[in-house]
Amino acid sequence: LWGVEFLKDTASGRAPDLKGKRVIVIGGGNVAMDVARTAQRLGPQEVRIFCLETREEMPASPWEVEEAEAEGIPIIHRWGVKEIKSPAGQVTGIELKAVARVFDEEGRFAPTYFEDQTRSETCDVVILAIGQRANLQFLTEADGLELTPRGLIKADPETKATSREGVFAGGDVVSGPWIAIAAVADGREAAESIDRYLRGLDLKQGRELPLRPIKEGHWNPLPEKEPRKARAPMPHLPVEKWLEGFQEINLGYEAEQAMAEASRCINCGVCSECLQCVVACEAGAIDHKQKPRTLELEVGAVILAPGFRPFEARRKAEYGYGRYPNVVTSLEFERLLSATGPCAGHVRRPSDGAEPRRLAWIQCVGSRDASIGREYCSYVCCMYAAKQAIIAKEHNPQVEATVFFIDFRAQGKGFDRYYQRARETHGVRFIRSLPSRVTQNPRTHHLEITFVDEHGRIRAEEFDLVVLSVGLRPHPSAERLAQVLGLDTDAYGFIKNPPFQLISTSREGIFACGVYQSPKDIPETVGQASAAAAAAAALLAEARGTMLTKPEYPEERDICTEEPRIGVFVCHCGINIAGVVDVAAVADYARRLPQVIYADHYMFTCSSDSLEKMRQVIQAYGLNRVVVASCSPRTHEALFQENLRKSGLNKYLFEMANIRDQDSWVHQGEPELATEKAKELVKMAVARAAALEPLKELPFTVTPSALVVGNGLSALTAALTIADAGYQVHLAALEERFAFGGLAHKQHYTLEGYEIQPFIRRMVEKVDNHPRIRWWPNTRITSFSGHVGNFRSTLEYPHERRDLQYGAAVIATGGIEYKPTEYLYGRHERVLTQMELENRLATEPEIAAGDLTFVMIQCVGSRSPEHPYCSRVCCGEAIKNALKIKEINPRAHVFILYRDIRTYGLKEIYYKKARDLGVRFIRYEPEEPPTVRADGIRLDISVFDQNLKATLALRADYLVLSAAIRPHPLSAEIAQIFKLPLDADGFFMEAHLKLRPLDFAASGIFLCGLAHSPKFFEESIAQAQGAAARAIGILAQKQLFVGGAVAWVDPLKCVLCLTCMRTCPFGVPRVNAAEGVIQIDPAACQGCGNCASACPRKAIEVFHYRDRQFVSQICAIDLEEMAAS
Incomplete structure (x- = not known):
């Protein structure tokens, strides 16, 4: 029977005879509940409901489900119809199949099933209540009506x-x-x-x-911060009377209840096309008349970076997201932590606004989960949980933070130190367990997490707030994008790339980067974006610069003889500033300041309209200095300086007052005091602006060649990438010719099964034959000088010496495999490192033949007090060799002794494959490491299994050590010559871990590969391409400018104490022997000011940051007035 027809017939007095019959209702919506409850009143033997959804996913209203259950109707979840059995035209039963999922990643109804999991149920009547659709069977082709794919x-x-x-x-x-x-x-x-x-x-x-005219104020504004109110409960008859007939069971509201329900805000603020937003938007940014436009572009390359979306947490119904207000996703919690978020950075519970004390993070929600088709690791979740836990405790030291995890994956540079800091310094508790469910206390809204602890006991703990660390998935638009462009994707929607080329796709000339390639963090995304740009640049080398238009500026006005005429522009920044600070009052105050000729306030000072208005004001009022009171100079100073150049003013005649970060964001609850502080900040900025002076920047010609230091895979890749872009490359190899390829020279295959040596041979051949690459083997660099765009070095190699000039440099010195001193390495012939085993398996595969046992020990030389970093590749290398052993000899026994398995991203698939093939993983703690004893040719290993809580004795034919990656021995020498910093582990230190992962603080020098940190073969290639792109960005400029905000030495005060030479991190100050003073090259100076602050004679100043400018700023503060307020 069909559900709607059944209800109609019953209401019309034509109810089917169900007396004594067994009835099954199929469906999970309100109609299904109505059908089942109606059938229950017609005298059947039993009525049961089968639906696809879980209780939380059911589309039926919660009260409808509760009332059906109250009538004794069982609801069986997660089963779908496979077959209705009806021999001889009479229903006798139904066969059902288990549901894998109901909704896809975008929340669309797209059920999938476990076809091999079925059950059979006996019944006499089946009623289908599974939705309805229009009946268009009357249409024929002759009618000429086009249908959609949905019919x-x-x-x-x-x-x-x-x-x-x-x-x-x-x-x-x-x-x-x-x-x-x-x-x-x-x-x-x-x-x-x-x-x-x-x-x-x-x-x-x-x-x-x-349909009606727009009139100001004719609508009712939606209330802000309206507390969430539950629906008023409806009084009803006693449950035992419900089945007596079809009478109404709801008794209706009393007058007081009805008033309460009618006054409850149901937050119905959906767009009704009233167009009042057009009136309200002062920036004029809303246009309801916009239509889609189709553009056709002729391009030489395409880069795809569609981004990602977080996993839809509602699909993990056992954790209560969407039902319990105090279960939030990690992205939502990130917003709660933000100073600009709904709680101004002070975390509050969504349910009652209370400050939570006990917080829990549940890892791997939407990752490493075969039940939802998400077997891969999302890479970032462990570290952002640690970060959020630390920040939460910094905001409130009373917070108790707990993280539930499977393996803690801190495989990035500096990540393990951060993880240990979270544990040891901040007291974050980490529990190795995957919780089974989260339930809510309906009275307190506290949340109870049920889990199995590390001793195998089922436990439950209560928390105030639970954060679900949701994984990453490709952006929903990416699937359509791949189809349109004819690109191959994997089973999860990530783009497929050729071997060793992470940024390439299945179509030449189309590149992809970021999470679209695979899950990754910010540093990798930034580096990979540069790599994609480099790959595109190689294709476009011949056309480079042909479509560029050089900006033209008016002649710069000479203001040296003019008195200061200052203009002040105060920004609302939407509500970021104006929501706290009275910007009109600040602008009015600025008008009365000395030497201020013009002051006004703007909604968005950085908008193109405001910038145009600023230029007009500068011309009309003859302004010669500009102050903008708005957000941070970190993000907007360059924009406003460019605008001054377009107005004919020197760009250094500009000053910013940061009344957002330093005022409105930190004083949100004190608008009056925030306004007074904004006035003081503007007053100080005006005083400093009056003391500013125009500065000159001098052009110089860029040397269009690059130096690449190293002979590993990263060095080869960087050299080829720069040369393919059309520039000369000097490749200074640190070792002999036969060592080209670095550590990769000792490897034979990747975890994915690709052969490495043929690829390296092709790379070496390309370098040998490239007309724009000159390399010197076994080279030492003995000197370095110059500045970005024009460096000089001396290279010494056997029997020759060479002086080079170049515009940019890439440091790719590589790394080496640690040679262990532990576990009998070097003292027993069958104790090998992973690289040694790989070489033996590739050249002598018979070593894996027979009934042999291989035991692998992880973290040898890594994650120790002496070397507290993760070598990133070790877990993947162990699993790679374990799979190779199983491929050669499926009967071989392989044990991997580990602390955390860190097969991040798509490498997680191979971890699962290894387990499926019988590779056994045994977890140990660093406090109880394995012990090894030789017994002739075999080895006895004893290890305490943290999962079994028992000591295991393993007898191995081979012991394989996953040895750490160490920096190249020459890294320290290179760092000293180039004046480059090293981190605590001896790897080169980048300018910024996230935003500038390929740059040094010294302009024009870049890093990549193992010189940066341990990483896999293909990751080194991508990072080398990214570093090459950064270098190409300099070489592509015919001219650069030097000078401006740089240090200057007063020769009358300098006494050659050499303090500045010892202080400067870039080695810029030099002794001018002829004049007997220090000289600073303005082209090489970075303007950091270290020399100026260290000089005991105060002989050095930095232009644009001179003493008198800061003194003017300080003197502008009315200390007495501030103290009084």
Whole structure:
């Protein structure tokens, strides 16, 4: 039977005979509940409901489900119909199949099943209540109506016109099942179109006009921060009377209850096309008349970076997201922590606004989970949970933070130190367990997490707030993008790339980067984006610069003889500033300051309209200095300085007052005091601006060649990438010719199964034969000088010496494998490192033959007090060799003794594959490491298994050590020559871990590969391409400018104490022997000011940051007035 027809027949007195029969209802919506409850009243033997969804996913209203259960109707979840059994035309039973999932990543209804998991149920009647659709069977091809892929009528969304002239359609036959008000609206639009059609008028002209005029203030504003209120409970008859008939069980509200329910805000603020937003938006940014446009572009390369979306946490119904207000996703919690978030950085519980004390993070929500088709690791979740826990405790030291995890994956540079700091310094508790469920205490809204602890006991703990560390998935638009471009993707929607080329795709000339390639963090994303740019640049080398337009500026005005004429522009920054600070009052105050000629306030000072207005004001008022009171100079100073150049002013005649970060953000609860502070900040900025002076920047010609230091895979890749872009490359190899390829020279295959040596041979051949690459083997660099765009070095190699000039440098010195001193390495012939085993398996595969046992020990030389970093590749290397052993000899026994398995991203698939093939993983703690004893040719290993809580004795034929990656021995020498910093582990230190992962603080020098940190073969290639792109960005400029905000030495004060030479991190100060003073090259100076602050004679100043400018700023503060306030 069909559900709606069954209800109609029953209501019409034609109810089917169900007495004594076994009834099954299929469906999970309100109709299914109505059908089951109606059937229950017709005297059946039993009524049961089977539905696809979990209780939390069911579309039925919660009270409908509760009332059905109260009537004794069982609801069986996660089963779908496979077959209705009806021999001889009579229903006898139903076969069902288990549901894998109901909704896809975008929340669309797309059920999938476990076809091999079935169950059979006996019944006499099956009633289907699974939705409905329009019956269009009466249509034929001759009718000429085009249908959509969903089988609905295709109609113009505005006019309702179909593909056949004079025929219009609307409602469910066009949209599918939808609400009644939409059908009414469609009918109205169709009637308008029919009227126009019959009168011969244009169907669309004027249709976009609003139905009523826009009038200021005729709508009711939506209340802000309205507390969430539950629906008023409906009084009803006693449950035992419900089944006596079809009488109404709800008794209706009393007057007081009705008033409470009617006054409850249901937060109905959905767009109703009233167009009042157009009136409200002062920036004029909203245009309801915009139409889609199609652009055709002729390009030489395409880079895809569609980004990602977090996993939809509702799919893990056991954790209660979407049902319990105090279960939030990690992205939502990040917003709660933000100073600009809903709690101004002070975390509050969504349910009651209380400050939570006990916080829990649940890892791997939407990652490493085969039940939802997400077997991969999302890479970033462990570290952002540690970060959030630390920040939460910094905000409130009373917070108790707990992180539930499987393996803590801190494989990035500096990550393990951060993880240890979270544990040891901040007291974050880490529990190795995956919770089974989260339940809510309905009275307190506290949350109880059930989990199995490390001793195997089932436990439950209560928390105030639970954060779900949700994984990453490709952006929903990426699937369509790949289809349109004809690109191959994997089973999860990530782009497929050729071997060793992470930024390439299955189509030449189309590149991809970021999470679209695989899950990754910010540093890798930034580096990979540069790599994609480099790959595109190689294709476009011949056309480089042909479409560029050089900006033209008016002649710079000479203001040296003018008195200061200052203009002050105060920014609202939307509500970022104006929501706290009275910007109009600040602008009015600025008008009264000395030497201020003009002051006003703007909604967004950085907008193109405001910048144009600023230029007009500068001309009209003859301004010669500008102050902008807005956000941070870190993000906007360059924009405003450029605007001054367009106005004919020197760009150094500009000053910013940061009244957002330093005022409105930190004083949100004190608007009056924040306004006074803004006035003081503006007053100080005006005083400093009056003391500013124009500065000159001098052009110089860039040397269009690069130096690459190293002979590993990263060095080869960087050299080829720069050379392919059209520039000369000097490749200074630190070792002999046969060592080209670095550590990769000793490897044979990747975890994915690709052969490495043929690839390296092709790379070496390309370098050998490239007309723009000159390399010297076994080279030492003995000197370094110069500045970005014009460096000089001396190279010494056997029997020759060479002086080079170049515009940029890439440091790719590589790394080495640690040679262990522990576990009998070097004292027993069958104790090998992973690289040694790999070489033996590739050249002597027979060593894996026979009934052999291989034991592998992880973290040898890593994650120790002496070397507290993760070598990143070790877990993948161990699993790679374990899989190779199993491939050669499936009967071999392989044990991997580990602390955390860190097969991040898509490498997680191979961890699962190893387990499926019988590789056994045994976890140990650093406090109880394995012990090894030789017994002849074999080895006895004893290890305490943290999962079994028992000591295991393993007898091994081979012991394999996953040895750490160490920096190249020459790294320290290179760092000293180039004046480059090293981190605590001896790897080169980048300018910024996240934002500038490939740059040094010294301009024009870049790093990549193992010189940066341990990483896999293909990751080194991508990072080398990224570093090359950064270098190409300099070489592509014919000229650079030096000077401006740089240090200057007063020769009358300098006494050659050499303090500045010892202080400068870039080695810029030099002794001018002829004049007997220190000299600073303005082209090499970075303007950091270390020399100026260290000089005991105060002989050094930095232009634009001179003493008198800061003194003017300090003296502007009215200390007495501030103390009084």
